[in-house]
Amino acid sequence: MKLTQRDKAHLWHPLTQHKTASAPLAIVKSKGALLWDEDGKEYIDGIASWYTSMYGHCNEYITAAITKQMQELDFVMFSGLTHKPAIELSEKLMEILPSNQAKIFFNDNGSTAVEAAIKMALQFHHNGGEKRDTLIAFENGFHGDTFGAMSASGIASYNAPFEDFLLKVERIPVPTDDTLAETLNTLDQILQNNKCAAFLFEPLAQGAAGMKFHTAAGLDALIKKCQEHQVLCVADEIMTGFGKTGTNFACDQLTQQPDIMCLSKALTAGLFPLSITSCSKEIYDAFLSDDVHKAFFHAHTFSAHPLGCAAAIAGLDLLNSPEIIYKRNWIEECHQAFVAKIKKHPKVKNARSKGVILAIDLAIDMDRYGSVRDELYQFFLERGLLIRPLGSTIYLLPPYVITEEELEKCYSMFEEVLNSFKLFNR
Numbered sequence: 346m347k348l349t350q351r352d353k354a355h356l357w358h359p360l361t362q363h364k365t366a367s368a369p370l371a372i373v374k375s376k377g378a379l380l381w382d383e384d385g386k387e388y389i390d391g392i393a394s395w396y397t398s399m400y401g402h403c404n405e406y407i408t409a410a411i412t413k414q415m416q417e418l419d420f421v422m423f424s425g426l427t428h429k430p431a432i433e434l435s436e437k438l439m440e441i442l443p444s445n446q447a448k449i450f451f452n453d454n455g456s457t458a459v460e461a462a463i464k465m466a467l468q469f470h471h472n473g474g475e476k477r478d479t480l481i482a483f484e485n486g487f488h489g490d491t492f493g494a495m496s497a498s499g500i501a502s503y504n505a506p507f508e509d510f511l512l513k514v515e516r517i518p519v520p521t522d523d524t525l526a527e528t529l530n531t532l533d534q535i536l537q538n539n540k541c542a543a544f545l546f547e548p549l550a551q552g553a554a555g556m557k558f559h560t561a562a563g564l565d566a567l568i569k570k571c572q573e574h575q576v577l578c579v580a581d582e583i584m585t586g587f588g589k590t591g592t593n594f595a596c597d598q599l600t601q602q603p604d605i606m607c608l609s610k611a612l613t614a615g616l617f618p619l620s621i622t623s624c625s626k627e628i629y630d631a632f633l634s635d636d637v638h639k640a641f642f643h644a645h646t647f648s649a650h651p652l653g654c655a656a657a658i659a660g661l662d663l664l665n666s667p668e669i670i671y672k673r674n675w676i677e678e679c680h681q682a683f684v685a686k687i688k689k690h691p692k693v694k695n696a697r698s699k700g701v702i703l704a705i706d707l708a709i710d711m712d713r714y715g716s717v718r719d720e721l722y723q724f725f726l727e728r729g730l731l732i733r734p735l736g737s738t739i740y741l742l743p744p745y746v747i748t749e750e751e752l753e754k755c756y757s758m759f760e761e762v763l764n765s766f767k768l769f770n771r
C-alpha cells in the first residue's frame with residue numbers, strides 16, 4: 346500500500362479539514378532545496394519547510410554535527426544540569442544578538458518560546474510588585490498556537506473557538522508612514538487605559554499575515570513609546586531570524602532594542618525542534634531574589650536538547666560563512682529584479698521583497714483556506730514547486746542554497762500563474 350493510503354488510517358494533520366482535503370504528499374527524500382515524493386516526483390521546497398531548512402535539506406555539515414553529538418551525549422535534563430552544546434550555543438548567539446541581550450532561556454518550539462516570553466514579562470512586573478494584565482500586539486500578528494501565543498495572535502480564522510478563553514490583549518495596526526502618528530495615538534490611549542505588561546511583534550515582516558512588511562522607523566517609534574512606559578518589548582523573530590530579512594535578525598535594522606526575543610525555526614537549520622527566549626540583564630535580574638518563588642518556574646522536558654544545540658551551532662557556522670552570505674545577497678538581488686519585472690502586471694495587486702522573502706498579492710478575491718487557494722496550491726505542486734499560498738498571496742522563502750536553475754523555475758511558475766491561471770478567467 347502507498348504511504349498516502351496508509352496515512353489515512355491513523356493520522357490527523359495540522360491545519361487540515363480532513364473531510365475535503367486532498368491526500369497529503371508522502372515525501373521520502375530530501376536534499377538541498379529539493380524534495381521527492383513516493384512516486385519519485387521532484388519538488389522545489391519554495392518555503393524551506395516553513396522557513397527552517399535554510400542551509401538545505403540533509404546538509405552534511407549539520408547532519409555530521411548532530412551525529413557526532415548523539416554519540417557523545419544524547420540528552421539530559423537542563424534543570425540542575427548543564428552541557429557544552431548549550432553553553433557553546435549561548436556564547437555564539439551572544440556574538441550576533443542585539444547587544445542588550447544577555448541571557449538565553451531554552452524551550453522546545455516556537456509557541457513555547459513565545460509562551461515563556463509572555464510569562465517572563467508578566468512575572469517581571471509581578472516580581473516588581475505590580476500587577477500588569479494586558480498585552481499589546483499587532484493586528485494580524487502570528488505568534489503560535491498555545492494559549493498565550495494564540496492570545497497574542499490576531500488572525501481570527503485560527504482563534505474563533507477559543508476567543509472566550511484568551512489572555513487580555515489590546516491591538517494596534519501595523520503602522521505605515523502615513524498612519525504612524527495615528528497609531529502612536531492609539532497606543533497612547535491603550536497605555537493610559539490598561540496596565541500593559543508587554544508588546545509582542547513580528548519585526549519588519551509578518552509571516553502568517555501574508556508576508557506583510559513594515560518599516561523600521563514605525564516599529565522603532567512604537568517600541569520607544571512602550572519602553573517609556575516600562576512595557577517590555579518582545580521581538581518574535583521565529584520566522585525572521587537567521588538572515589531572512591537581509592540582516593541576521595530583523596531587529597538589527599532597528600535603532601531600539603527589544604527586551605526579549607523569541608527564536609526557533611531556522612535556529613536549528615530545520616533539523617530539530619528547539620527554541621530560545623533571550624532577554625536583557627534587566628529582565629533576568631528581576632528574577633534574582635532570596636525568595637525562591639521569584640524564580641522562573643517554567644520548564645519543558647526537552648529544553649536545550651543537546652542534538653538541537655549541536656545543529657544550531659553548526660547552523661550559525663554556516664549563516665555567516667562566505668558561501669551563505671554570497672547566496673543570501675544573491676537571492677535578495679534576484680528577488681528585487683523579479684519584483685521590478687512583474688510589479689506592473691495587471692494580475693499583480695502588490696509585489697514586494699525583503700531579504701530572501703518574495704511575496705505577490707494576486708488580484709483576486711478568495712478565502713484564506715478556500716477551494717481557490719487549494720487550486721493555487723495544486724497548480725504549483727503539479728509543476729514541482731511546494732509553497733503554501735496565504736489566501737491570494739503567493740510567496741517564496743527559499744533555502745539559501747537554492748541553485749540559479751531552481752530559483753529561475755520558481756519565478757517562471759509565478760509568471761505562468763499570472764498569465765495563464767484559469768482562476769483569473771472566471
Ligand SMILES: *Cc1c(COP(=O)(O)O)cnc(C)c1O
Binds near residue numbers: 490
Ligand atoms: C512559526 C511561528 C511561531 C510558532 O512556532 P511553532 O514552532 O510552530 O510553535 C511563532 N511565531 C512566528 C512568527 C512564527 O513564524
